[in-house]
Amino acid sequence: MSQSQSQSDLNHSESYPEGRRGFMAHVLAAAIGGFVGLVPFASGLAFFLDPLIRKRKGGSGDGFVKLPITVEALEINGEPQLVKIIMDKVDAWNTYRNQPVGAVYLRRVASDKVIVFNQRCPHLGCAVDYKPAEKNYFCPCHTSAFGLDGVKQNDIPPRGLDELEVSIRNNTEVWVKFQNFRATTPDKIPVA
Amino acid sequence: MNALVNWIDDRTGLKKLMHEALYEHIPGGARWRYVWGSTLVYTFTIQVITGIFLATAYSPSTTTAWESVYHIQNHMQFGWLVRGLHHFSAQAMTVLLAIHLMQVVIDGAYKAPREVNFWLGLILMQIVLGLGLTGYLLPWDQKGYYATQVSTEIMGATPVVGPQLQQLAQGGPQYGHHTLTRFFAMHVMILPATLVAFLVLHIAVFRRHGITVPDPDRAPGVAFWPDQVLKDAVACLVVLATVLGLTYFKGAELSAPADPSEAFSAARPEWYFLFLFQFLRFEWVEHQGLAFGAIYLPGLLMLILTAMPIFGRWKLGHWFNIAFMMAMMVGIIGLTGLALKNDAKDPDFQAAVKQAHDDSERIKVLAERPDGIPLEGAVSLLRNDPLTQGPRLFARNCAPCHRYDGHDGTGREVAKIVTKDGVKVRELEQATATDLGKFGTQEWLKGVITDYAKTFAPLSNAGEKVKKHFVDDSEMADWSKSHAQHWRVGENEKSLDDLTAFLQAQGGRVSPKPNLDEAAVKRGREIFTSGKLAVGQIESKCTDCHSLKPRGEETVLGESGTAPTLTGYAGADWLRDFLKNPGHAQFYGENNAMPAFGDRLSEKELGLLVRWMVGDFE
Ligand code: FES
Numbered sequence: 001m002s003q004s005q006s007q008s009d010l011n012h013s014e015s016y017p018e019g020r021r022g023f024m025a026h027v028l029a030a031a032i033g034g035f036v037g038l039v040p041f042a043s044g045l046a047f048f049l050d051p052l053i054r055k056r057k058g059g060s061g062d063g064f065v066k067l068p069i070t071v072e073a074l075e076i077n078g079e080p081q082l083v084k085i086i087m088d089k090v091d092a093w094n095t096y097r098n099q100p101v102g103a104v105y106l107r108r109v110a111s112d113k114v115i116v117f118n119q120r121c122p123h124l125g126c127a128v129d130y131k132p133a134e135k136n137y138f139c140p141c142h143t144s145a146f147g148l149d150g151v152k153q154n155d156i157p158p159r160g161l162d163e164l165e166v167s168i169r170n171n172t173e174v175w176v177k178f179q180n181f182r183a184t185t186p187d188k189i190p191v192a
Numbered sequence: 193m194n195a196l197v198n199w200i201d202d203r204t205g206l207k208k209l210m211h212e213a214l215y216e217h218i219p220g221g222a223r224w225r226y227v228w229g230s231t232l233v234y235t236f237t238i239q240v241i242t243g244i245f246l247a248t249a250y251s252p253s254t255t256t257a258w259e260s261v262y263h264i265q266n267h268m269q270f271g272w273l274v275r276g277l278h279h280f281s282a283q284a285m286t287v288l289l290a291i292h293l294m295q296v297v298i299d300g301a302y303k304a305p306r307e308v309n310f311w312l313g314l315i316l317m318q319i320v321l322g323l324g325l326t327g328y329l330l331p332w333d334q335k336g337y338y339a340t341q342v343s344t345e346i347m348g349a350t351p352v353v354g355p356q357l358q359q360l361a362q363g364g365p366q367y368g369h370h371t372l373t374r375f376f377a378m379h380v381m382i383l384p385a386t387l388v389a390f391l392v393l394h395i396a397v398f399r400r401h402g403i404t405v406p407d408p409d410r411a412p413g414v415a416f417w418p419d420q421v422l423k424d425a426v427a428c429l430v431v432l433a434t435v436l437g438l439t440y441f442k443g444a445e446l447s448a449p450a451d452p453s454e455a456f457s458a459a460r461p462e463w464y465f466l467f468l469f470q471f472l473r474f475e476w477v478e479h480q481g482l483a484f485g486a487i488y489l490p491g492l493l494m495l496i497l498t499a500m501p502i503f504g505r506w507k508l509g510h511w512f513n514i515a516f517m518m519a520m521m522v523g524i525i526g527l528t529g530l531a532l533k534n535d536a537k538d539p540d541f542q543a544a545v546k547q548a549h550d551d552s553e554r555i556k557v558l559a560e561r562p563d564g565i566p567l568e569g570a571v572s573l574l575r576n577d578p579l580t581q582g583p584r585l586f587a588r589n590c591a592p593c594h595r596y597d598g599h600d601g602t603g604r605e606v607a608k609i610v611t612k613d614g615v616k617v618r619e620l621e622q623a624t625a626t627d628l629g630k631f632g633t634q635e636w637l638k639g640v641i642t643d644y645a646k647t648f649a650p651l652s653n654a655g656e657k658v659k660k661h662f663v664d665d666s667e668m669a670d671w672s673k674s675h676a677q678h679w680r681v682g683e684n685e686k687s688l689d690d691l692t693a694f695l696q697a698q699g700g701r702v703s704p705k706p707n708l709d710e711a712a713v714k715r716g717r718e719i720f721t722s723g724k725l726a727v728g729q730i731e732s733k734c735t736d737c738h739s740l741k742p743r744g745e746e747t748v749l750g751e752s753g754t755a756p757t758l759t760g761y762a763g764a765d766w767l768r769d770f771l772k773n774p775g776h777a778q779f780y781g782e783n784n785a786m787p788a789f790g791d792r793l794s795e796k797e798l799g800l801l802v803r804w805m806v807g808d809f810e
């Protein structure tokens with residue numbers, strides 16, 4: 001059996017198992033062969049889709065965080081104040097305590113009313129600057145601009161700045177429900 | 193559809209390629225004995241697929257490798273399945289490789305003109321073993337860490353360039369981040385790429401010469417598709433079922449995170465290297481030097497394998513090859529069996545395995561606490577855990593004299609191997625101090641009160657002075673003996689419960705949760721001061737000799753006299769002070785025979801030992 005067979009492969013003339021048995025062999029070979037290949041691939045794919053499938057552990061409490069600033073410290077109708085949001089952050093297997101997870105602009109509009117915007121630009125997620133000279137918010141990435149009330153001033157962003165829920169507690173404490181929202185959409189859709 | 197196929201075929205030659213792949217000629221018909229090569233390709237395919245997916249979640253560094261594997265295994269969707277498939281397919285591959293090699297030798301498939309393909313196969317075998325070796329380290333658990341240490345040390349024993357080789361593999365003089373990044377790069381890029389290259393050559397050359405058929409006239413020849421494909425597919429299905437079964441019922445192991453400062457006595461290489469491990473343990477091999485057993489001899493075996501096609505030119509050579517192959521297999525299986533047998537009858541190894549298992553279970557509990565895994569890595573969880581460190585500290589520091597429920601704290605017997613009449617036998621070492629397994633619990637207190645002599649009996653082995661003071665002339669022993677009749681009265685059982693409840697409450701043990709209801713403690717306090725039992729009266733009551741300031745009270749009961757004060761007895765503070773200086777007047781005074789651990793153990797170690805002994809851990 002040392003003779004090479006490869007030349008004769010193309011025009012071989014051996015007998016195929018014909019009829020019913022031959023057909024079954026074709027079907028079974030394809031089915032089993034496909035199955036053994038599919039199992040590892042499907043397992044891997046299901047694993048890869050983990051971020052979509054897995055239920056995240058819900059955070060405790062009502063989702064509000066206390067900001068390190070009091071209502072009194074804010075001037076009524078003054079300049080917006082940029083404040084970092086400090087929260088616990090879960091990253092896969094690690095839990096980071098008290099990490100900056102984002103930032104918000106605060107502006108007091110009445111003695112008992114504070115408006116809070118997420119600093120993330122609704123266009124594509126850059127951090128929005130405040131321009132004191134022009135009294136507006138301006139995004140350095142693709143020049144989105146927003147008024148002090150958060151309304152968009154040009155057609156680049158899909159919507160105005162994302163306003164966050166605020167609650168004033170014990171007369172002076174500012175609590176904010178910190179959320180990020182999907183970029184690019186005209187509607188405010190929270191990122192889970 | 194046909195037009196599309198033709199269009200593609202016109203540009204790529206796909207039809208011809210498919211035809212060549214599927215219609216290889218098999219003289220003598222499809223047979224089960226031809227499936228082994230295909231199962232090997234299949235297991236490799238599983239490795240590639242699952243490996244790529246695992247790489248999407250694995251993080252190679254000393255503070256994240258174990259952690260990411262833990263996360264894959266325990267938290268990610270189907271992580272256990274993908275990791276299990278990868279883990280057990282690797283082992284299946286080794287087994288199939290051995291079968292494939294044996295078959296090639298027995299069938300003479302290595303002979304002319306297939307010599308080159310045989311050599312390609314041997315290279316593939318080395319690559320597969322290399323993949324196994326590098327993959328074993330990646331989870332960065334104790335098992336992989338210590339087994340791989342051995343491999344890199346062997347590498348370091350290579351003549352002339354050993355130390356340089358070792359440093360290159362490790363990425364430095366010691367294991368660290370770069371050991372993992374280098375092993376990772378080897379495991380997922382360099383070795384697989386090389387394997388694919390050689391596999392393509394191997395299969396191309398195989399196709400060139402065709403299958404080795406022992407009896408071509410057995411049946412009419414067929415094409416590879418579909419008959420042989422069906423048989424191959426069924427064989428792969430069996431392999432898959434085995435691997436899935438192992439994954440489901442056994443699961444890929446992940447031992448405790450690697451800790452270079454924590455000895456791992458359960459260290460063994462992956463089972464298919466056990467034979468080499470056992471071989472290196474023989475004293476006569478050891479005398480020849482490590483390079484002989486671990487490098488020259490395996491090298492010689494490989495050389496003989498390589499030379500097989502040359503021997504095979506002669507009929508006698510072929511028989512030699514088969515005999516050699518068989519002898520090697522018998523040797524490997526025999527050595528593996530011997531290694532397993534030695535381990536099975538070695539109680540220390542069994543205890544080490546149990547401890548390793550306990551650690552791997554314990555780390556799960558610690559990692560699932562709300563704070564999760566700290567940034568400095570999961571290994572710090574075990575290092576700061578009383579339940580993990582306490583027994584080890586006890587074994588090292590206390591077990592030379594004390595016992596813990598009869599063992600050394602970690603579950604090992606305190607024993608030595610002695611030669612008696614030329615035979616090696618294991619002999620239990622005599623304890624010279626009390627068994628502290630129940631120390632501070634009600635059970636312990638009952639023992640001290642009702643049968644002091646028995647509780648302190650081991651002290652008789654500690655020399656005359658200790659024996660005299662703590663056993664023969666001990667006032668407490670006399671007291672225990674002379675009051676023994678009280679405890680034989682059934683009604684007094686409850687009085688004893690109350691008294692010991694009171695005493696245990698002084699220590700403030702955390703666990704086992706004492707069933708101390710306040711009323712019982714209060715009644716116990718009464719008995720402690722008055723000596724009044726349910727039936728009868730303790731003649732010389734506790735406060736006649738001991739003083740005690742009850743927990744949460746300001747008054748001191750009794751007067752400090754000859755006997756040790758019982759304030760906070762067996763509690764964390766008491767125990768720490770005691771361990772630091774047992775010879776302090778408050779404790780044994782000048783009669784003390786126990787070493788002071790104040791300067792032997794650090795504060796941290798003392799804290800861990802004490803917290804373990806009083807049950808203060810989650
Ligand atoms: S991200 Fe702000 S303008 Fe594009």
